[in-house]
Amino acid sequence: MSGQKRGESTEQTHISYFLDDIRYQGKSERTQAAYERVLSDFKEYLASRSLTLESANHRDCMAYIHQLRGDVASSTVATYASYLHRFYDYMTRVDAFEDNPMAIVVEELDESINTDPTRRDISIEAMHSFVETLSHPLDRAVILTLLKTGIRAGELCNLDIRDISLSSSPIEGSHRPRLDGRRDSMYVDSAPAQGVTYNGEKRAASNKRKRATTIPVDGELADVLREWLAIRPDPISDASPLFVSVSDEWGRRISPAIVHHLVETHARDFGWYRAGGGPEENVTPHYFRHFFTTHLRDRTGDRGVVKYLRGDVAKDVIDTYTHDWGNRVREEYEKNIYSLI
Template identity: 60%
Template sequence: MSRSTTAESVDDPIAYFVQDVGYHGKTERTQAAYERVLRQFEAFLSEGTARDQTGVSIPEATHRDCMEWVHSLRADHAGSTVATYASYLHRFYGYMTQVGVLDANPMTLVVDQIEESIDTDPARREISLEEMQEFVQGITHPLDRAIVVTLLKTGLRVGELCNLDVRDVNIATDGLDAEMDVRPQLSGQLNTLYVSPDPSRGERTNGEERTASNKRKRQTVVPVDEELESVLVEWLAIRPDPVSDADPLFVSTGDSWGHRLTTDMAHTIVTEHAEARGWYRSGGGAAENVTPHYFRHFFTTHLRSETGDRGIVKYLRGDVAEDVIDTYTHNWGDRVRETYEESIYQLL
């Protein structure tokens, strides 16, 4: 891979990227973490790879060089750390490609393979759709039901759920006191939910400092079916007045009345219901416990089976970038909605 002939000449792509990360508002700690990992990758390449033992530069690296580096990390790091380091490199290449300093992102295929191995976990508890329906129907509290149904219907990560503001949802509000003031991205798109890649822990989004990060690669517009619309309207009808001017969609009805729901609160709500069902025990692992992340696994497994379209499922999960979407169809939004509505399971 060579640099684009139309791009500005950049002698040190890593320094360029880290500086831009700072311009975008990332903390010095985040900048340092990016630079540390990227310098490790640069040093790995310079020492030579299986493909080229004389050494490889960052612009020249291929997906095989990246795969070799990721594999080398596994000897000394936990799987979660390996995935984090891989995501740093993926973001670096993705950004540098977007601004025209580098020609392509060799990490796209590598990250896809890493996620595939993580998502396909045969050790997880198997719960049938009928069992999940009984579980959901047994939840009567409007907040608890809205949390569980939203997670199951969208495949959101729990942090992404907690970061939702009312402006991120466009649904019919007949019977509610006020109309919803939605994002421009949702204008004219009724029954949709917007998930932004922007919120980051410790940084401000929509005027509020966030306690969780969204881990999406791109913005995602997720369809809202009639069941999800119904539980959200039910929740909004009794939702306490939010403390934050950001108008969070989900707020506490407990000791932190009116404050944005945190990931710990959401986790507790889910696991208490799961424990009552016999699906959770303290000290149990992912193989047996049902947590908010289990619902993402359930969503992914069922939609992959029903749609047979991994691209659309990856889009809904937030795992696919804009350039990949462009290879599918110019009418992407309609295709996603049609496929989703034909395939999404009923819970109530």
């Protein structure tokens, strides 16, 4: 991006170009003024914290949105978020910024405002075609794990090698005692919390499930995980994260923002993601949890098993399925989990 006006900061130049763009698109003067007002307020908020529009990450954006609550209506908060999301999407499209930190914020905001949106209806056959487009072992492992287990992006990021019991694993490492006798399975704890040290590493995301859960790993997911582990870089953390970056932050635990960007990129290429689109049409990491819940529930007819796997049921139900894990959970899962490869 070039053409900075004399006396105008780089920050203001970014905003000016964006405002020019929406003006060329025919947005009214009132809408243009609203965008400018929001962007200026956000820029001042970041400056007070020695941050810039380009350096802000999703946490900074979330903090800005959070401090709006109580001062303006929830609908206004959503509008501010959508304006910032569109601005960052534009900046990434013109290669001014590397990523859109508002993407994950908007997804979480949408989920909090509308807990049960009418979502895009994707068949198993269509999802199979989508998975076939994934070529990199990390992308395949991340997306198939989300699709086959229904875990959240933060829960996926918090997985360590000890949380996986995988037969014929290409790397050495002992699993948790909780996984003893449970072949090809994954343990998703409820304990990890943002900013808290867990397994020797301070975590950037929280596991939101009410109870720890052991989830079966079927043959397809096991194969994809083995493919990923065969090329996985040595992790920087002694916690030995299951999923680490293969790009700029080589060997570091991946973050929810990275997972969201990965999913958004592939969904956009497949026609399943539109800038400014809501949860009704966009495929995001949370959509895969919806896909898992819907299709597995329809196939099993057993809401209890699905609720157990999601980790969002009461203790008495958890205990029922925990005690009968081998016979009921694994059998129901293996009998009904869909094939995507």
